[in-house]
Amino acid sequence: MTTIPKFDQVKVGDALKPLVLPPVSRHQLALYCGGSGDHNPIHVDLDFAKKFGFKDVFAHGMLSMAFLGRLVTSYAPNNKVRKLGTRFTSITWVGDVITVSGKITGKREENGEKLIDLEVKCTNQNGQDTLQGNATVAAA
Amino acid sequence: MELDKKLIGHTFKPFTTTVEAGKIRLFCKAIGEEDPIYSDEAAAKAAGYRGVTAPLTFLRALQADDPNKGGLLRLLNVDIGLILHGEQHFEYFAPVVVGDKVTCQEKVVDIYDKKGGALWFVVQVMEMKDQTGKLVAKGRGVTVVRNPDAAKK
Numbered sequence: 099m100t101t102i103p104k105f106d107q108v109k110v111g112d113a114l115k116p117l118v119l120p121p122v123s124r125h126q127l128a129l130y131c132g133g134s135g136d137h138n139p140i141h142v143d144l145d146f147a148k149k150f151g152f153k154d155v156f157a158h159g160m161l162s163m164a165f166l167g168r169l170v171t172s173y174a175p176n177n178k179v180r181k182l183g184t185r186f187t188s189i190t191w192v193g194d195v196i197t198v199s200g201k202i203t204g205k206r207e208e209n210g211e212k213l214i215d216l217e218v219k220c221t222n223q224n225g226q227d228t229l230q231g232n233a234t235v236a237a238a
Numbered sequence: 239m240e241l242d243k244k245l246i247g248h249t250f251k252p253f254t255t256t257v258e259a260g261k262i263r264l265f266c267k268a269i270g271e272e273d274p275i276y277s278d279e280a281a282a283k284a285a286g287y288r289g290v291t292a293p294l295t296f297l298r299a300l301q302a303d304d305p306n307k308g309g310l311l312r313l314l315n316v317d318i319g320l321i322l323h324g325e326q327h328f329e330y331f332a333p334v335v336v337g338d339k340v341t342c343q344e345k346v347v348d349i350y351d352k353k354g355g356a357l358w359f360v361v362q363v364m365e366m367k368d369q370t371g372k373l374v375a376k377g378r379g380v381t382v383v384r385n386p387d388a389a390k391k
Contacts, residue, residue: 099285100273119270129268133261135302138318150319159323160298164269167294176275176333177287182294183327183378 100175105205105212105237114200114216117169121195122157130161157190162229166218169198173216174235180213184231188222195223203232212237239385241314241358243349248313252343255303257292259336265296282335289335297328297375300340301364310346314360316383324359324380332374339369356388 127141136158139146147155163184170179190196197220204215214237220229259277266276274281275291282290292300311318334340348361364377 099275126268129264133265133268134299135261135307136298137302138321140319146319150317160295160326161269163326164265164271164293164295168269168271171273171294175285176291176294179294179330181327181329183325185325186323 100171100173102178102238103174103214103235105214108202108205108214108237110202110204112202114169114173114218116200117165117172117198119165119196119198121193122161122190124155124192127155127157127161127192130158134158134160136160154192156192157194159186159229162186162190162196162220163231165196165198165220166229166231166233169200169218170216170233170235173200174214174237178236179233180236181234182218182231183233184218184229186228187230188226188228190220190222190228194228196220196228200233205237239316239358239383239387240355241316241349241351241360241383245313245346246349248346250304250309250344251306252341253304253306254339254341255300257300257334257336257338257340259290261299262290262292262296262336265293265299269293279336287333287335289337291336292334294328294330295326297334297366297377298326300334300366301342301344301377304342310344310360310362310381313346314383317386320384320386322382322384324382325378326380327378329376330374331376332368332372334366334368334374338374340374341367351385353388356385358383358385 200218
C-alpha cells in the first residue's frame, strides 16, 4: 500500500523510483480500447491508421497518461492526488519501451494543506519524452 | 478545413454514468495496474476508501460513457482519423468509487490554429459531480485536429 509522503522529509530535486514498462503491444492497445471506451480505430486498426497517413497504429495518449498516474500513485495514495496533467509531446508506437520518471519540483502550503509538486514524464527507448506532465499531491 | 470559432462556448448535454467494477478491472489490466484498491473492496476500505476506487485517469473512461459520444467530432465536422490528444489535465476533489453515479458536463472553451491552419486546437473543460451533487473532479483537454488540406499543399 502506498503511504502518504512526509512533508518534512521530502526535498526538492528528490527523484521518484522510475517505472520501466514492458514494450507497448498491439494486445495492450486492444485492451485499452475496450477498457477506456476510446474506440478510435487509429489505435487498433492498421488499415485505418495507414489511410490517415500513419505507418502503424500507435498508443492512446491516455494509456501513457495512465502510466503517469501509476507512478504518482506509487508515490502518494490515490486520494492524496490533487492534480495530474500532461502534454502529449510525441507519439508512442507499438514496441516502444516507456520509462516513467518523476521528481519533486516544489513544496508549499495552500488552504492549510501541505502540498508537493512533481514533474512526471514518459520517455521512450531513444531518450525522447513522449509525455511531459506534472502532478500535485498532499503530504502529511 | 477551418474550424468554426463560433463554437467556443458550446455546452454539451450532461449525462450520468455509474462507476462499474468490471470496467475498472479491464482498465487496470490494460494499464498494468495491480493495486488491490482498484479491484478488492476489503482492500480499498482498509486503505481508507469508500469502496473499490477508480484509477486517476479512469475519469476519461467515464467521459466515454456519454450516450452522445463523438459529439465534439460531429460538432466540428471532423473525421476521427484526424485527431490527436494534445493535453489532458485533471483536478481531483474527492475519489470516485464503484457504485457512484457521476454526472459529466463538457464545454468548449477555446478553438485556435497554429502553423497557418495546419493544426487546429480545441480546448474543452469537463466537470464531474457525484450523486450528492458534490464536484469530484474537473478536467481540461486539448484535442488537436490535423488539417487534411494542409497535407496536400
